[in-house]
Amino acid sequence: MAPYTPHTLPPPFTPFPSTSNASGEPPQPALLPASAPLPPPRLVTQGAESLLFRTAFLTLDTACALKYRPAKAYRHAALDRRLTKARLLAEARSLVKCRREGVRVPAVLGADWVAGWLAMEWIPGLTIRACLDHFLHQHHHDISSSSAPATADPNPEHSAALWGLMARVGRAVGRLHEIGVVHGDLTTSNLMIRPPPPATTIPAGLEPSDESGERISAATGARKTDEETIVAAEESEDDFDATALLQHGTVWLIDFGLAAQTPQDEDRAVDLYVLERAFGSTHPAAEELFQEVLRVYGESYKGAKTALRRLEDVRARGRKRSMIG
Amino acid sequence: MTSIQTLRLPHLPQENPIFAACFVGVQNAAFLRQQLLQGNSEYEYAFLDATTILSVNHLLAAVFRAVNDMLYGRLKSRNVHSEIVYCLSPNNNIAESFRRFGITESTTALLAVKVGMASHPNITAESVVAHLNSAVQGQPVSFNNDELQSLTDLDKLRKFYKLEGPKPQPKRPARQIATNGAQDSLETSAESRLEMECTILGLMALRGS
Numbered sequence: 179m180a181p182y183t184p185h186t187l188p189p190p191f192t193p194f195p196s197t198s199n200a201s202g203e204p205p206q207p208a209l210l211p212a213s214a215p216l217p218p219p220r221l222v223t224q225g226a227e228s229l230l231f232r233t234a235f236l237t238l239d240t241a242c243a244l245k246y247r248p249a250k251a252y253r254h255a256a257l258d259r260r261l262t263k264a265r266l267l268a269e270a271r272s273l274v275k276c277r278r279e280g281v282r283v284p285a286v287l288g289a290d291w292v293a294g295w296l297a298m299e300w301i302p303g304l305t306i307r308a309c310l311d312h313f314l315h316q317h318h319h320d321i322s323s324s325s326a327p328a329t330a331d332p333n334p335e336h337s338a339a340l341w342g343l344m345a346r347v348g349r350a351v352g353r354l355h356e357i358g359v360v361h362g363d364l365t366t367s368n369l370m371i372r373p374p375p376p377a378t379t380i381p382a383g384l385e386p387s388d389e390s391g392e393r394i395s396a397a398t399g400a401r402k403t404d405e406e407t408i409v410a411a412e413e414s415e416d417d418f419d420a421t422a423l424l425q426h427g428t429v430w431l432i433d434f435g436l437a438a439q440t441p442q443d444e445d446r447a448v449d450l451y452v453l454e455r456a457f458g459s460t461h462p463a464a465e466e467l468f469q470e471v472l473r474v475y476g477e478s479y480k481g482a483k484t485a486l487r488r489l490e491d492v493r494a495r496g497r498k499r500s501m502i503g
Numbered sequence: 504m505t506s507i508q509t510l511r512l513p514h515l516p517q518e519n520p521i522f523a524a525c526f527v528g529v530q531n532a533a534f535l536r537q538q539l540l541q542g543n544s545e546y547e548y549a550f551l552d553a554t555t556i557l558s559v560n561h562l563l564a565a566v567f568r569a570v571n572d573m574l575y576g577r578l579k580s581r582n583v584h585s586e587i588v589y590c591l592s593p594n595n596n597i598a599e600s601f602r603r604f605g606i607t608e609s610t611t612a613l614l615a616v617k618v619g620m621a622s623h624p625n626i627t628a629e630s631v632v633a634h635l636n637s638a639v640q641g642q643p644v645s646f647n648n649d650e651l652q653s654l655t656d657l658d659k660l661r662k663f664y665k666l667e668g669p670k671p672q673p674k675r676p677a678r679q680i681a682t683n684g685a686q687d688s689l690e691t692s693a694e695s696r697l698e699m700e701c702t703i704l705g706l707m708a709l710r711g712s
């Protein structure tokens with residue numbers, strides 16, 4: 179993981195100088211015994227425009243994805259502030275709109291467009307990209323030893339899991355487009371699979387009560403197990419079973435940095451095209467599997483069929499471009 | 504005995520602990536409100552109508568923004584305590600935010616919040632409890648999600664944040680229900696409360712944007 183220096187974090191996430199020192203007065207005694215120090219935010223990824231950290235927000239057991247857009251030294255300062263604000267707010271507004279209309283995206287917990295940060299609900303689980311990588315690695319022999327498509331996967335459960343996931347992806351993208359939002363960067367890294375809430379995997383009547391090991395964590399919109407709610411207990415990719423996630427996980431859309439709320443069929447079709455290309459590079463039987471995404475997408479809202487027709491134009495243009503380029 | 508909570512928000516300075524105490528059956532809301540209007544420095548609190556608070560995190564999100572704006576010199580109202588009230592609002596109307604989320608003459612469920620300051624080291628949980636016990640005529644209750652659950656006026660919150668009532672799930676073809684499984688809808692009332700919190704926190708964060 180790339181190292182980071184404190185200045186890659188915005189205030190107040192960098193230790194804030196004590197107020198007494200800032201005003202030049204002698205330091206005051208601490209009011210109350212200091213609580214256990216918070217582990218510093220952990221850098222998850224570093225993109226071209228933004229850094230993504232995992233940390234706690236509001237309470238120690240509310241895990242948060244903190245997206246920070248640092249100032250760009252090469253841009254004029256006033257212009258840079260305007261751009262940072264515009265992008266951050268475009269992302270936050272799309273997330274809030276989606277969430278209130280029931281599309282699965284991280285909740286917005288807080289934002290400061292002057293400092294350049296956006297605090298979102300942390301989605302436990304794996305990106306679809308990571309999940310498919312793990313899955314294909316685990317079941318390497320199942321799929322690549324035969325040239326047959328995934329439907330002929332010797333393990334019918336695995337093939338059913340893949341088809342089921344495709345259906346859930348199609349549905350998720352359909353819901354997004356239905357409410358008039360286009361994503362703008364719909365890759366397999368920007369789709370996540372979250373473990374289902376325990377209640378839905380346990381037969382009715384056998385759920386643990388709230389006292390016995392399960393509780394509801396505020397601001398996450400989901401029931402969580404105790405282990406999941408302790409932020410200090412870090413999460414790693416190995417904590418998740420890729421096969422179980424494929425079978426039972428829910429699909430969440432993330433990274434709305436390029437999203438727009440003025441959708442044309444063209445933009446919707448481009449979303450689908452970008453996703454098709456992204457899947458194409460992650461799975462040997464992608465082309466066939468992606469038909470399932472499109473099938474479910476096509477049935478998911480009223481304008482879906484027009485967007486699908488437009489997809490054919492976008493594909494044709496894409497082929498032409500790749501022949502020239 | 505008043506039960507007071509001392510809350511330390513991750514990332515905010517140690518010098519700024521948050522003290523929160525909740526009362527029901529409050530008899531002297533008009534008097535308390537009057538102290539705020541007169542700027543009585545003994546009464547530097549965010550006095551909130553607890554029926555407008557959905558959850559602990561709902562309050563904490565407003566506190567975080569207010570303290571953050573205080574630290575960086577961006578308060579829009581008189582002080583960090585009035586700013587907490589304002590930060591609950593989804594819009595820029597400060598007076599309206601006081602009317603909606605702040606104590607009114609008819610308030611009976613009160614949430615009193617105070618921010619500790621390095622410049623006032625004598626403000627502690629004990630001093631706040633002592634003052635509130637003498638100032639508030641009402642029964643102290645714990646400040647937690649269980650207690651709030653019985654106090655919150657959800658209809659009022661839906662109105663303030665322009666939220667729609669619980670929408671009936673659109674009918675889906677049977678085939679799709681099968682592919683999506685039972686996980687597709689977040690249904691129970693605890694869950695719908697959490698969904699409401701998710702939306703409200705987002706609307707509060709966007710205020711002024």
Ligand SMILES: Nc1ncnc2c1ncn2[C@@H]1O[C@H](COP(=O)(O)OP(=O)(O)OP(=O)(O)O)[C@@H](O)[C@H]1O
Nearest residue numbers: 223225227228230243284299300301367432433435
């Ligand atoms: N809410 C979240 N919960 C869990 N993990 C997340 C969340 N948001 C982002 N991540 C992880 O961090 C990675 C990067 O986040 P994101 O895609 O939002 O940033 P980015 O691609 O760098 O953004 P941009 O394109 O706007 O610069 C994701 O692929 C995912 O692994």
Ligand SMILES: [Mg+2]
Nearest residue numbers: 367368432433
């Ligand atoms: Mg991304």
